[in-house]
Amino acid sequence: MEKLLELLEQDCTIPGEALAAAAGLSEEEATTAIKKYENDRTILGYQAIIDWDRIRKETVTALIEVNVTPQSQAGFDRIAERIYQYDEVESMYLMSGSFDLTVIISGRTLREVARFVSERLAPIQGVTGTATHFILKKYKEKHLVFRPQDPEEREYIFT
Numbered sequence: 001m002e003k004l005l006e007l008l009e010q011d012c013t014i015p016g017e018a019l020a021a022a023a024g025l026s027e028e029e030a031t032t033a034i035k036k037y038e039n040d041r042t043i044l045g046y047q048a049i050i051d052w053d054r055i056r057k058e059t060v061t062a063l064i065e066v067n068v069t070p071q072s073q074a075g076f077d078r079i080a081e082r083i084y085q086y087d088e089v090e091s092m093y094l095m096s097g098s099f100d101l102t103v104i105i106s107g108r109t110l111r112e113v114a115r116f117v118s119e120r121l122a123p124i125q126g127v128t129g130t131a132t133h134f135i136l137k138k139y140k141e142k143h144l145v146f147r148p149q150d151p152e153e154r155e156y157i158f159t
Contacts, residue, residue: 001033005042008034010143012046049144060134061090061106062113064121065099067129076100079126088116099131110134 004023007014014022020030037043052059068079076094083103084092091104103121107113117132138146 004030004033005037008043008046049142051138051146053138053146059106059108060110060113061104061138062117063133063135064103064105064117065131065133066101066103066121066127068100069126069128070100071126079124082124083121086116086120099129 001023004019004025007019007022016027016031020027023030025033034043066083068076070076071078080092080094080101083089083101086105088105088107089103090106091102093102094100095102105113105116107116113132113134117130121127122130140146
């Protein structure tokens with residue numbers, strides 16, 4: 001069944017028959033397993049990876065390192081839950097190393113991201129420090145490579 005999950009993670013648009021065959025299952029077994037995984041929240045959702053630069057949608061993505069003071073009994077979980085409730089938060093991870101949490105957010109502008117950090121994230125009780133890193137260019141995400149765009153005619157200078 002692990003193979004089925006790996007195949008879905010790579011491409012959740014594979015037709016059921018092809019998915020089952022690749023996983024070595026009957027179509028009925030694959031369908032039943034997928035429903036079970038959806039119900040027990042092993043499969044949390046399905047999502048397309050979009051290269052927004054190709055349609056020239058202006059967004060800013062930031063990786064924020066967050067240091068926190070763990071709370072008694074709840075550890076990092078209570079603070080993490082408070083942070084991940086914000087719509088801007090796309091992903092969040094508990095880390096080992098020199099900071100505790102990684103928060104990945106997107107906004108329309110640098111100012112919008114800065115406002116999130118200064119007005120929402122930093123004031124949370126237990127947050128002791130943040131460091132914001134802006135993503136300048138995506139090369140690969142979820143095993144998918146972002147190809148460079150073909151140069152447009154207007155970019156050439158004719159003399």
